[in-house]
Amino acid sequence: MARNIVEFRNLKTYFYTEEGVVKAVNDVSFSIREGETVCVVGESGCGKSVTALSLMRLIQSPPGKIVGGEIIFDGRDILKLSDAEMRRIRGNEIGMIFQEPMTSLNPVLTIGDQLMEPLMLHKHMTKKEAWNKAIELIKQVGIPRAEQIMTSYPHELSGGMRQRIMIAMAISCDPKLLIADEPTTALDVTIQAQILDLLRRLKEEKKMALMLITHDLGIVAEMADYVVVMYAGKVIEEAPVRELFKNPKHPYTRGLLKAKPVIGRRQERLYTIPGQVPNPIDLGDFCYFSDRCEYTMDVCRKKMPPLVADENGHKVACWLYEGEWKK
Amino acid sequence: MERLTPTLDYRKNRKKGGTSLWQDAFRRFIKNKYAILGLVILTFMFLFAFVGPYFSPHQDVPDVTKANQPPSNEHWLGTDNLGRDVLLRLMLAGRISLTIGIVATLILLLIGVTLGSIAGYYGGWLDVIIMRIADIIYAMPGLPILIVMGAIMSDLKIPPAHRIYYVMFILGIISWVGVARLVRSQILSLKEQEFMLATEVLGLRDSKKIIKHLFPNVLPTVIVAGTLGVASSIISESALSFLGLGVVPPTPSWGYMLSAANNMIDFAKRPWLWIPPGVAIMLTVLAINFVGDALRDAFDPRQKI
Amino acid sequence: MSEPLIEVKNLKKYFPIRGGVLQRTIGYVKAVDGVSFTINKGETLSLVGESGCGKSTVGRTIIRLYDKTDGDVLFKGIPIHSLKKSELRKLRPKMQMVFQDPFSSLNPRLRIGDAVGEALLDHGLVSKNELRDRVIEALEMCGLASYHIDRYPHEFSGGQRQRIGIARALILDPEFIVLDEPVSSLDVSIQAQIINLLMDLQQQKGLTYLFISHDLSVVEHISTRVAVMYLGNIVEMASRDELFDHPLHPYTQALLSAVPIPDPDLKRERIILEGDIPSPANPPKGCKFHTRCPFAKDICKEQVPEFRDVGGGHYVACHLV
Numbered sequence: 001m002a003r004n005i006v007e008f009r010n011l012k013t014y015f016y017t018e019e020g021v022v023k024a025v026n027d028v029s030f031s032i033r034e035g036e037t038v039c040v041v042g043e044s045g046c047g048k049s050v051t052a053l054s055l056m057r058l059i060q061s062p063p064g065k066i067v068g069g070e071i072i073f074d075g076r077d078i079l080k081l082s083d084a085e086m087r088r089i090r091g092n093e094i095g096m097i098f099q100e101p102m103t104s105l106n107p108v109l110t111i112g113d114q115l116m117e118p119l120m121l122h123k124h125m126t127k128k129e130a131w132n133k134a135i136e137l138i139k140q141v142g143i144p145r146a147e148q149i150m151t152s153y154p155h156e157l158s159g160g161m162r163q164r165i166m167i168a169m170a171i172s173c174d175p176k177l178l179i180a181d182e183p184t185t186a187l188d189v190t191i192q193a194q195i196l197d198l199l200r201r202l203k204e205e206k207k208m209a210l211m212l213i214t215h216d217l218g219i220v221a222e223m224a225d226y227v228v229v230m231y232a233g234k235v236i237e238e239a240p241v242r243e244l245f246k247n248p249k250h251p252y253t254r255g256l257l258k259a260k261p262v263i264g265r266r267q268e269r270l271y272t273i274p275g276q277v278p279n280p281i282d283l284g285d286f287c288y289f290s291d292r293c294e295y296t297m298d299v300c301r302k303k304m305p306p307l308v309a310d311e312n313g314h315k316v317a318c319w320l321y322e323g324e325w326k327k
Numbered sequence: 328m329e330r331l332t333p334t335l336d337y338r339k340n341r342k343k344g345g346t347s348l349w350q351d352a353f354r355r356f357i358k359n360k361y362a363i364l365g366l367v368i369l370t371f372m373f374l375f376a377f378v379g380p381y382f383s384p385h386q387d388v389p390d391v392t393k394a395n396q397p398p399s400n401e402h403w404l405g406t407d408n409l410g411r412d413v414l415l416r417l418m419l420a421g422r423i424s425l426t427i428g429i430v431a432t433l434i435l436l437l438i439g440v441t442l443g444s445i446a447g448y449y450g451g452w453l454d455v456i457i458m459r460i461a462d463i464i465y466a467m468p469g470l471p472i473l474i475v476m477g478a479i480m481s482d483l484k485i486p487p488a489h490r491i492y493y494v495m496f497i498l499g500i501i502s503w504v505g506v507a508r509l510v511r512s513q514i515l516s517l518k519e520q521e522f523m524l525a526t527e528v529l530g531l532r533d534s535k536k537i538i539k540h541l542f543p544n545v546l547p548t549v550i551v552a553g554t555l556g557v558a559s560s561i562i563s564e565s566a567l568s569f570l571g572l573g574v575v576p577p578t579p580s581w582g583y584m585l586s587a588a589n590n591m592i593d594f595a596k597r598p599w600l601w602i603p604p605g606v607a608i609m610l611t612v613l614a615i616n617f618v619g620d621a622l623r624d625a626f627d628p629r630q631k632i
Numbered sequence: 633m634s635e636p637l638i639e640v641k642n643l644k645k646y647f648p649i650r651g652g653v654l655q656r657t658i659g660y661v662k663a664v665d666g667v668s669f670t671i672n673k674g675e676t677l678s679l680v681g682e683s684g685c686g687k688s689t690v691g692r693t694i695i696r697l698y699d700k701t702d703g704d705v706l707f708k709g710i711p712i713h714s715l716k717k718s719e720l721r722k723l724r725p726k727m728q729m730v731f732q733d734p735f736s737s738l739n740p741r742l743r744i745g746d747a748v749g750e751a752l753l754d755h756g757l758v759s760k761n762e763l764r765d766r767v768i769e770a771l772e773m774c775g776l777a778s779y780h781i782d783r784y785p786h787e788f789s790g791g792q793r794q795r796i797g798i799a800r801a802l803i804l805d806p807e808f809i810v811l812d813e814p815v816s817s818l819d820v821s822i823q824a825q826i827i828n829l830l831m832d833l834q835q836q837k838g839l840t841y842l843f844i845s846h847d848l849s850v851v852e853h854i855s856t857r858v859a860v861m862y863l864g865n866i867v868e869m870a871s872r873d874e875l876f877d878h879p880l881h882p883y884t885q886a887l888l889s890a891v892p893i894p895d896p897d898l899k900r901e902r903i904i905l906e907g908d909i910p911s912p913a914n915p916p917k918g919c920k921f922h923t924r925c926p927f928a929k930d931i932c933k934e935q936v937p938e939f940r941d942v943g944g945g946h947y948v949a950c951h952l953v
Contacts, residue, residue, distance in 0.1 A: 043819035188682035193890040218892025259824040261853040521737035529751035530724025
């Protein structure tokens, strides 16, 4: 049994706005094992991106603040590290790629400069060593004519190529964990297939753990070993991937799986989850999905269901299963 | 068809009927401490300049017997080289500078918004011509031109009372370029916004498109540019008058009063002559900048309330 | 057999590329390079494709948001691009559009009641007294409430704004609506609501849709017929069932295989295309897809394949079929 590379323990990240407090991440706990791909799934406002940014300690403060909990990375509590120590981890032991390839790269620096920077900074390479390693990285991510790319600027590359460069930058220092925040959402579907394939390959070669944030259940099915489903700042279900798709427990997860049209499965009318995500401001102690759920009971509106588990490692936070399973 | 849950009510104290972006902007503006400070200072300056003189016991006439007196109970800021009360002069000069600043700005806004709108909305060769003219004017060095104009005005022996109109006009017609560019680029980017494309698909008349859809979205930029334009017009006028090329005596002007600092003796021995106008200019321009910046922040929808 | 509502014949739309000091035209982006199809009354034709394929441009050119470069567009037999501006304006209510971005498709400074109703008033189709009732009717038909009429767009969520956009198009009683990626910016659970709404409205009002999307799963659900576009041309067009069950063009096959399916046990033969999508300013010679096609032959590099019917209304442009 591989050990945990990341453990989120009761993480709470709040945003203090003039309207009120937004509990973007509201007592979230889950783990990522070495070499494992964990997909964090959810729709807008569920807190998946904020969770990743909390791990990287990139939360803008104000208005955001990590108000509670611990994040254990490789045995150390990230939240207790100094800024300098955190900088040594970012880009080095943890890599991150973002959604928008257009804006993630600095438009006024060449690709070469941007690739060499983390190598020289974290791995203390000389310019020549960094140059060679950068060329190697470009080849690793499947871009031909590496020398030409080194002296190009971001605007000269296509979206798919930029995303590959981002990946190259993120893995350049052989991180133990790669965070990918909706890496293919802005890309065409044929390019998406290439990028997902690349991520899978790199993960194998480098034995990295991958934290993949997405809203697309198809990507989850393809990439994940383990799935964490979030809603309105809380984890409402987690399970190994096959278990989740075979036996989705939480009504929201079920609803999501039913609502998305799937190629080959034709229906008369799409199943819909009525209503919309709740107002994130000043949420109280009740199940946040209760006003959209078809199985709502009295208790759902009065108290927040805790996350309970069964023998398969399948966890769910729903009053329907309370009592059946243990905490 | 399923029922939709009602709209997310983010605001606690919501009035019936929703809050427009103008109301949001107003709320953001009020919360800005610098904005309030700026407004207070400006209100004071306006009252000082336009209402103040009525409260002064003195007249704006020379009385050489009282020349160059330091501040006293009778003359709070002393007298100038012709025996006139400096405080009174400061107030009267304020009228001139503020008026010139506002009128010049209105002129430049009129020209700039019109030309910028035409260039942005119609594009094509109109756009090219207007923008090249703008480039040429922009490339011309401002101060030398103003100086030359000032010299020409003196040469043509234009009476002092009329000079201020010429100054306002000239400042207006050489400063419109910045606003024109701003308005043009706003309109260019707005034109591509999907809601503008929608107005075309809906088949709205051109007039409706421009008045109801374009203008309200361009207005904030124009308001901010206008506000800051007043500040730069005041400074330009002060600079001109300091050089004796703008407003000339007996018309009072802060810039002209400031030129006392050019004289070694006045500079060293009679600070009450040049410090007050300097402070007045600085306070006014600072206050305008506070208000202008606050307006810009207030209109920017990316700012949270 | 219903008659064609929309006929598109060899439509071309080129955008000039300007360069140099004098902004001379140095080239063209051939966004739409010879596209032909018909849409029958009551049908939904979907245009699918990736970036640069020209599907949005087709939609916008059909309703004359852009002027055409060549070809013809007929609405009920009327050539749209030959109309004078005033005649076009009169025809506008019959052909409407729903845009992709719920955040920029509504004027942020206009109350939504005004946004939805203003066109009705401007065309003189209703009196001031009736306006409010008509607006409320349209909003309620789209799942909104009457008290929303005084609110501003920024007070609504993305899904609600799309509903407002649909109400705005619907209130004019159109016959034809171009839906340009109407659900792409929305969450999955909201997408389903909007798609159901669109299909219900189509049934109730006998609407004809041109549905533009890159999302094949949504397209499969909503379409009667599907056309696949690549770099300005249609490479395959067939009825929904035909296209998804028997895709003939290699690009269609690759597209279908690339869509991730939410079933972890499914093993798939994925066709991964090499390289990036070429620029529409400089498309490859011959068959534009040959640079990425896993089956490309010599003839594909030289000759443009003919777009022809290979049986039962199934059109393909490929030398290998």
